[in-house]
Amino acid sequence: MRTMSYRRVERLAMLATALEAGGSLRLKEAAKMLGVSEMTVRRDIATGDGSLTYLGGYIVAGQETPGGMGYLFATELASHxxxxxxxxxxxxxxxxxxxxxxxxxxxxxxxxxxxxxxxxxxxxxxxxxxxxxxxxxxxxxxxxxxxxxxxxxxxxxxxxxxxxxxxxxxxxxxxxxxxxxxxxxxxxxxxxxxxxxxxxxxxxxxxxxxxxxxxxxxxxxxxxxxxxxxxxxxxxxxxxxxxxxxxxxxxxxxxxxxx
Known part of the structure; x- marks a missing residue:
């Protein structure tokens, strides 16, 4: 269990590094980069700390930079x-x-x-x-x-x-x-x-x-x-x-x- 947890943290860190310059990353590209399935990437993000978000086929930072409005887009996806x-x-x-x-x-x-x-x-x-x-x-x-x-x-x-x-x-x-x-x-x-x-x-x-x-x-x-x-x-x-x-x-x- 501890090995799997470490690997998940390592994958999330790799994704965060890839997004440091801003922008987004396609789910397929992320899975290929990490050498895992798309389902694994989505599971990693869902169980992460909220710093990354999956939406519309893309992985993006989970919230705006400090000082932004803080409108968390992902929380609205399933509402109403x-x-x-x-x-x-x-x-x-x-x-x-x-x-x-x-x-x-x-x-x-x-x-x-x-x-x-x-x-x-x-x-x-x-x-x-x-x-x-x-x-x-x-x-x-x-x-x-x-x-x-x-x-x-x-x-x-x-x-x-x-x-x-x-x-x-x-x-x-x-x-x-x-x-x-x-x-x-x-x-x-x-x-x-x-x-x-x-x-x-x-x-x-x-x-x-x-x-x-x-x-x-x-x-x-x-x-x-x-x-x-x-x-x-x-x-x-x-x-x-x-x-x-x-x-x-x-x-x-x-x-x-x-x-």
Whole structure:
């Protein structure tokens, strides 16, 4: 038992060293580097100290550098999954052939990415690894992945170059994720570095659509994205609290599955 424990610690140390320069490591590459199975690597990470996280086929640092927001991406992966799926099924129905769409980051957007039909031809702009990995497996999509500095807390990239790229892309529909939607404090998220990209996509989009599960209504997160009426559509699941069904600002449409 002590030998196996030592080997696990040694493997985790090797992974941490490989990630010291930042970025991420594919699970397959990690398994090959360590000379073990992918299942062993995932088990090592799951039983480790939390400094490493497995998400979307990649191994990344488990949290942001000191001083960051501390939004632990992995803890959100399995939360409210059915609600996220329901909201994203409805959101996907808004996408039309030939569209250029922006897909935001977070743990909701992979459900939307997976629900884009494989025979649909369109261009998708994204900046999150867990979203891009799903999109790149769909042969009829043209995927634009924005680059820059990698942020493990949300598996995203950010840079001035990314903002410049967005400014030159005409977007039919921008699907924005959020951690909170509040009548007075508007739409918000946990990571400040995401806000410029979200706003740039919204500014260049014909339609601005916020996609979030019903547990986010009434919440406020630290990073302000915009007021509710900066969006034309709010997409959620069937459990949206009753007061919200009547109190959204004029001109903002609420889409939710039929009961």
């Amino acid at each position: 999954t059915e609600k996220k799926r329901d909201a994203c099924t409805l959101a996907a129905s808004l996408i039309e052939p030939g569209d250029t769409v922006f897909l935001d980051c977070g743990t909701t957007m992979p459900h939307l990415a997976s629900r884009i039909p494989t025979d649909l031809r369109l261009t998708v702009v994204c900046y999150a690894i867990n979203v891009a990995e799903i999109l790149c497996k769909k042969p009829n999509l043209k995927v634009v992945l924005l680059g820059g500095i990698y942020h493990p807390s949300s598996a995203t990239f950010s840079s001035e170059e990314a903002l410049g790229t967005l400014a030159n892309i005409g977007i039919n529909k921008a699907f924005i994720s959020a951690g909170g939607l509040h009548a007075d404090r508007g739409v918000s998220c946990s990571n400040f570095h995401e806000v410029p990209i979200k706003r740039a996509a919204m500014q260049n989009a014909v339609r601005r659509i916020v996609v979030l599960d019903s547990t986010k209504f009434g919440r406020v997160k630290p990073a302000f994205i915009g007021q509710i009426d900066d969006f034309d559509t709010v997409v959620s699941d069937a459990a949206v609290p009753a007061p919200w069904r009547e109190t959204l600002p004029p001109g903002v449409r609420l889409l939710m599955p039929a009961p």
